[in-house]
Amino acid sequence: MNQQTENKKNLLPTGKIKQYFIEVYEVARFITRFFKEIFLPPYEFKEIISQCYSIGYKSLALISVTGFITGIVFTAQSRPSLADFGATSWLPSLVGIAVIRALAPLITALIAAGKTGSSIGAELGSMKVTEQIDAMEVSGTNPFKFLVGSRIVATTLMIPALTMYNGLVAMFGSYLNVHANEMTSMKSFFQDAFSSISFLDIYASVAKGIVYGFTIGVTGCYKGYNTTQGTQGVGRAANSAVVISMFLIFIEEMIIVQIVNSIR
Amino acid sequence: MKKEPIRIEKNDVVISIDDLGKSFGSLQVLRSLSLQVYKGENMVLLGRSASGKSVLIKIIAGLMFSDKGSVKVLGREVGQLSTKELDVLRLKIGFSFQGSALYDSMTVRENLEFPLIRNKRHLTRHETDRAIEGVLQDVGLLETIDQWPSELSGGQKKRVGIARTLILRPEIMLYDEPTSGLDPVTSLEIINLINEVQKKYDTSSIIITHDLTCAKFTGERIAVLLNGTIGRLGSFDEVFDTDDPAIRGFYNYNFIKDS
Numbered sequence: 001m002n003q004q005t006e007n008k009k010n011l012l013p014t015g016k017i018k019q020y021f022i023e024v025y026e027v028a029r030f031i032t033r034f035f036k037e038i039f040l041p042p043y044e045f046k047e048i049i050s051q052c053y054s055i056g057y058k059s060l061a062l063i064s065v066t067g068f069i070t071g072i073v074f075t076a077q078s079r080p081s082l083a084d085f086g087a088t089s090w091l092p093s094l095v096g097i098a099v100i101r102a103l104a105p106l107i108t109a110l111i112a113a114g115k116t117g118s119s120i121g122a123e124l125g126s127m128k129v130t131e132q133i134d135a136m137e138v139s140g141t142n143p144f145k146f147l148v149g150s151r152i153v154a155t156t157l158m159i160p161a162l163t164m165y166n167g168l169v170a171m172f173g174s175y176l177n178v179h180a181n182e183m184t185s186m187k188s189f190f191q192d193a194f195s196s197i198s199f200l201d202i203y204a205s206v207a208k209g210i211v212y213g214f215t216i217g218v219t220g221c222y223k224g225y226n227t228t229q230g231t232q233g234v235g236r237a238a239n240s241a242v243v244i245s246m247f248l249i250f251i252e253e254m255i256i257v258q259i260v261n262s263i264r
Numbered sequence: 265m266k267k268e269p270i271r272i273e274k275n276d277v278v279i280s281i282d283d284l285g286k287s288f289g290s291l292q293v294l295r296s297l298s299l300q301v302y303k304g305e306n307m308v309l310l311g312r313s314a315s316g317k318s319v320l321i322k323i324i325a326g327l328m329f330s331d332k333g334s335v336k337v338l339g340r341e342v343g344q345l346s347t348k349e350l351d352v353l354r355l356k357i358g359f360s361f362q363g364s365a366l367y368d369s370m371t372v373r374e375n376l377e378f379p380l381i382r383n384k385r386h387l388t389r390h391e392t393d394r395a396i397e398g399v400l401q402d403v404g405l406l407e408t409i410d411q412w413p414s415e416l417s418g419g420q421k422k423r424v425g426i427a428r429t430l431i432l433r434p435e436i437m438l439y440d441e442p443t444s445g446l447d448p449v450t451s452l453e454i455i456n457l458i459n460e461v462q463k464k465y466d467t468s469s470i471i472i473t474h475d476l477t478c479a480k481f482t483g484e485r486i487a488v489l490l491n492g493t494i495g496r497l498g499s500f501d502e503v504f505d506t507d508d509p510a511i512r513g514f515y516n517y518n519f520i521k522d523s
């Protein structure tokens with residue numbers, strides 16, 4: 001299974017840089033394998049749905065709370081600077097733009113990286129070290145497709161959905177704060193908020209969700225699926241799944257924002 | 265305790281290993297290893313920790329690949345099979361993992377169901393339930409059917425793990441240290457189970473162990489893995505009829521002799 005890796009390690013002198021490129025190569029192979037296998041039958045619909053449930057539905061409470069608080073806090077913090085110019089009526093559009101363009105995608109992705117990424121890393125990692133993955137393989141089930149494929153599909157579908165949901169909850173939190181201070185009606189708040197948001201913003205936000213979801217899924221699965229060295233390795237897998245996916249999410253954020261701004 | 269003689273067909277070789285070599289980086293684990301397992305027999309594989317016993321049976325099951333040599337299982341060269349062909353072959357191989365490897369997110373019933381519904385999609389619910397109850401009964405654990413793996417004892421986990429492989433009616437069983445970590449009484453139960461499986465399911469097996477009681481009462485033949493290759497091979501008495509300290513060590517430890 002790891003024959004190719006082993007041979008590679010023989011040929012190359014050890015060293016951090018070489019190791020880094022081997023890792024990049026391995027990740028690329030992992031992703032290629034995902035795309036190759038996911039489109040071939042038998043499809044693991046049942047497992048995909050059960051993963052969507054545990055990744056999406058079970059994060060709803062956390063995403064609601066954080067979205068709500070983000071909305072309130074962001075609004076309350078922005079009010080003084082706008083008030084200086086007598087422009088508190090701009091709050092709904094400011095919040096709309098900030099939430100959809102920046103806050104919702106990032107907050108959702110970072111929370112999911114912490115919650116979902118670590119649990120995928122730990123779960124697959126412990127299945128690996130206790131030979132459950134081998135057991136699946138010898139019983140004629142493709143563990144890559146069953147475990148990895150379903151999880152990556154689920155994160156890629158669920159994170160954009162959670163992002164949209166998080167954005168809506170944040171705007172609702174913001175509305176409550178604005179309503180309490182400026183007596184704005186719900187209708188005019190959301191009209192103002194949405195009038196400032198373009199379709200490009202929404203597409204970009206969904207695209208970010210998809211990219212971040214895929215990143216979280218791949219990182220968690222790759223780290224978990226390649227866990228070595230017993231229970232210690234499981235902890236390491238969970239930990240590095242979170243750290244690496246958070247790091248990648250920020251890099252991707254930067255790139256996507258550049259791209260979107262060049263289109264705008 | 266004594267094992268009833270079993271019929272072995274010496275001209276029917278189910279596992280044939282020839283000049284097998286396997287290294288991990290600079291660590292050479294197996295070297296020019298040759299071994300044949302006959303139909304119907306329990307072949308015990310003895311060897312020290314980290315001597316490559318698990319690696320050997322993982323190569324047999326296609327979970328790892330050799331660097332060199334040939335491994336034929338039921339006439340098929342394992343290293344040269346396509347993924348599909350390998351899956352077909354694997355259905356005939358039962359693998360009992362050292363740590364049982366039960367899926368801990370599933371109940372005992374779901375653990376047993378998993379290989380069945382994924383490989384025999386035509387079965388009805390009723391047939392599936394009957395098959396699950398049948399194998400659980402064979403390992404004496406019908407009452408645990410709705411329990412979670414975390415609620416089972418070590419010996420029970422081993423049994424359920426064995427049941428999960430039996431449900432596909434394998435022709436070959438590979439047991440990785442089936443009695444390790446178990447108390448003597450439970451070990452004896454597992455030893456009896458291995459022999460019952462051999463008889464009832466007509467399996468040919470490789471049993472990895474350091475436990476000479478297990479070796480003596482399950483194995484028709486014993487192979488000792490020494491320095492990456494089969495150092496000794498024969499019946500229990502033949503294998504231990506030697507002064508070689510590497511072999512005597514096993515014996516003296518298990519049967520408490522001063523060395």
Ligand SMILES: Nc1ncnc2c1ncn2[C@@H]1O[C@H](COP(=O)(O)OP(=O)(O)O)[C@@H](O)[C@H]1O
Pocket residue numbers: 288293311312313314315316317318319320
């Ligand atoms: N996937 C692997 N990568 C690197 N080394 C391995 C791997 N699997 C086993 N080894 C090494 O091979 C040797 C034999 O392992 P194993 O067959 O598990 O021993 P045992 O005889 O105790 O079952 C050990 O030194 C182990 O560290």
Ligand SMILES: [Mg+2]
Pocket residue numbers: 317318319362440
């Ligand atoms: Mg072992």
